[in-house]
Amino acid sequence: MMQTTRRPARWAAAALLALALALSACGNGDSTSAPDDESEPSEPAEPAEPAEGEEGETGASDAASLEPEVATLRVGITSPTPDLMPPVIATDLGFFDELGLDIEVFQFTGGGEATRALLTGDVDVLAGNLLQAVAGTGTGADMVGFYGINYTTGQSWWAQPEITSLEQLEGGSVATNPAGSMPYLVTGYMLDTLTDFGVEGVELIGVGGPGARYDALEVGQVDAANLVVPDVFTAEEAGYNRIAGAEELPGSPPNAYMAMREFVDANPNTIELFVQGVEWANDAWHERPEEVAGVLMDRLGYTDELADLVLTGDVEAEWFDRGEILRSDAELTVDLLLEAGDLEQTLEVEQFVHDRYIELG
Numbered sequence: 001m002m003q004t005t006r007r008p009a010r011w012a013a014a015a016l017l018a019l020a021l022a023l024s025a026c027g028n029g030d031s032t033s034a035p036d037d038e039s040e041p042s043e044p045a046e047p048a049e050p051a052e053g054e055e056g057e058t059g060a061s062d063a064a065s066l067e068p069e070v071a072t073l074r075v076g077i078t079s080p081t082p083d084l085m086p087p088v089i090a091t092d093l094g095f096f097d098e099l100g101l102d103i104e105v106f107q108f109t110g111g112g113e114a115t116r117a118l119l120t121g122d123v124d125v126l127a128g129n130l131l132q133a134v135a136g137t138g139t140g141a142d143m144v145g146f147y148g149i150n151y152t153t154g155q156s157w158w159a160q161p162e163i164t165s166l167e168q169l170e171g172g173s174v175a176t177n178p179a180g181s182m183p184y185l186v187t188g189y190m191l192d193t194l195t196d197f198g199v200e201g202v203e204l205i206g207v208g209g210p211g212a213r214y215d216a217l218e219v220g221q222v223d224a225a226n227l228v229v230p231d232v233f234t235a236e237e238a239g240y241n242r243i244a245g246a247e248e249l250p251g252s253p254p255n256a257y258m259a260m261r262e263f264v265d266a267n268p269n270t271i272e273l274f275v276q277g278v279e280w281a282n283d284a285w286h287e288r289p290e291e292v293a294g295v296l297m298d299r300l301g302y303t304d305e306l307a308d309l310v311l312t313g314d315v316e317a318e319w320f321d322r323g324e325i326l327r328s329d330a331e332l333t334v335d336l337l338l339e340a341g342d343l344e345q346t347l348e349v350e351q352f353v354h355d356r357y358i359e360l361g
Contacts, residue, residue, distance in 0.1 A: 066269040070124070072102045073270055078114040078128030079209060080107060080300055082229055082310050083149060083255055086281035087127060087274075092295045093288075095280040101273040110209070111181065118143065124263055125274060129182045130256045130325065130352070134333050137352040138343045144354040145256035146264050147275055148325040155186055155252070156245040158217065158235040159224040166243045170197045172223030175216035178206035182253050183213075183226045185336045186246070193249055230302065233309050253333040254325050264354050275357055279322060285311065323358040330360070 075087045088105055090096050096103045106123055108114035115132045117123045119141050126132065127149065136143035163169060174191075177183040184206065188199040195201065207216045210228050217225040217240065224243065227235055236242070246252050257278070264271055285292050293307035302310070330349045337343035353360060 066273055068101050068270040068273055069267040070270050072104050073125060073274060074104045074106065074123045075274075076106045076108055076114045076117050076123035076126045076128075078108055078111050078126065078132070081210065082296065082300075084127040085296065085299070086149070086278040087125075088299055089281040089284060089292055089295050090277035092298070093281070093284060093291055095277045095284075096273075099273045099277055101270065101277060103274075103277075115143075118258065118260065124259060124267075125271075126258045128255065128258065129253050130258070130330060131182045131185070131253045131333050131337065133256065133258045133352045134330075134337055134347060135342065137347060138337070138345075142261040143258060144261045144264065144352055145254075145258045145325060145330075146271060146354040147257045147278075147323045147357050149255035149257065155183065155226055155228055156232055157187070157190065157224055157243055158227050158232070158240040159243045160217070160220070161239050161241065163223060163243065164241050166195055169224055169243065170195070170201045173203040173205050173221075175205050175207045175213040175222040175225035177208065177213075177226075179204075180340065180342055181206075185340055186249075186252055187226050188340075189332075189336060190244055190246075190249060194244060230306050230310055233306065251326065251329045251332045253336065254329045256325060261354060264356065268356070271357065275323070282322075324361045325353055325358060326361040 077084050077088070087103065091103050091105060106117070108117065111128055111132050114123075114126055114128055115136055118126045119136060130145045133143045133145045157166075157174065159169065163172070174187055176187045184204060187204060191197070191199040191202060205216065205222050207213055207221075210231055213225040214227055214231040214234060216222045217227075217235070218238070225235075232242075257274075259271070281292075289311045293302075293304070293311055296302045296307040296310060297304065327349055330353055334343065334347050334349075338346060349360065
């Protein structure tokens with residue numbers, strides 16, 4: 001096995017090069033900064049044994065015998081939300097060490113910034129939303145989703161206490177991310193799908209990332225807000241009303257791990273080791289919740305109570321089959337960008353999804 005100098009994940013803003021491609025349409029506008037804590041993680045525990053592989057899976061149970069083609073895999077996290085944390089969990093719990101893969105993690109402030117970092121080579125892999133790969137491919141970049149993120153917190157819409165139903169939102173305002181972002185597009189899709197008045201019947205207010213959306217609701221700037229975990233727990237406790245959820249929609253743009261197609265093809269061992277590490281992290285979510293809670297507290301600044309809610313009380317969460325990306329969700333992502341005018345022509349799913357490690361559902 002290739003020996004590498006392994007170190008804990010480092011949260012830092014990537015130094016980005018100038019980019020001619022205009023990719024602001026794929027930005028999710030998250031404004032949350034990376035934690036400043038650079039302390040060493042506790043001694044990694046022995047990773048859980050991988051589950052038995054099944055026919056058609058990646059064969060990741062044999063991944064530990066592989067030698068990575070790169071000395072260090074640079075992984076970008078689009079925003080600091082629990083569903084994008086498996087690479088960090090795998091790093092802090094020693095799973096990548098066990099696999100012989102050195103990982104360096106970078107935290108970005110939004111989808112546009114993160115996508116530019118991937119396209120300019122500042123990171124090798126990106127954890128985010130498949131919308132970023134669609135937007136990148138639409139500009140001529142060969143950017144692909146190669147593995148679905150198994151856990152998603154989904155999105156839901158919460159309103160002021162006096163608003164108890166979605167119908168009452170007509171003529172009101174909704175806090176979301178800036179125009180062109182995934183939350184912005186999905187909020188419009190939700191309104192067009194679930195209401196008679198549609199997106200034209202409300203004002204969408206782009207305020208920034210998840211925390212900023214809750215803040216806008218709390219100070220009364222808006223009538224409702226698009227929220228994700230952990231803000232949904234705060235909203236429920238504060239007495240706001242959940243008036244809609246992503247589970248009511250036919251589909252939603254999926255989260256995925258993304259890279260340039262050339263990188264995936266040239267580094268199969270590295271990608272397979274990465275996939276195995278994040279799968280062990282997904283298993284740890286269920287099998288070693290106290291250790292995962294510790295990572296969430298250290299990396300995201302969660303309290304013990306909030307970490308416990310995210311791990312055990314998350315009614316917003318949905319788990320998918322390992323690595324699965326639904327074809328219908330991928331096609332919906334293209335449709336949303338086309339309708340918004342952020343994509344010039346339609347794309348086939350195979351143009352932005354790499355099927356080496358997954359099968360399209």
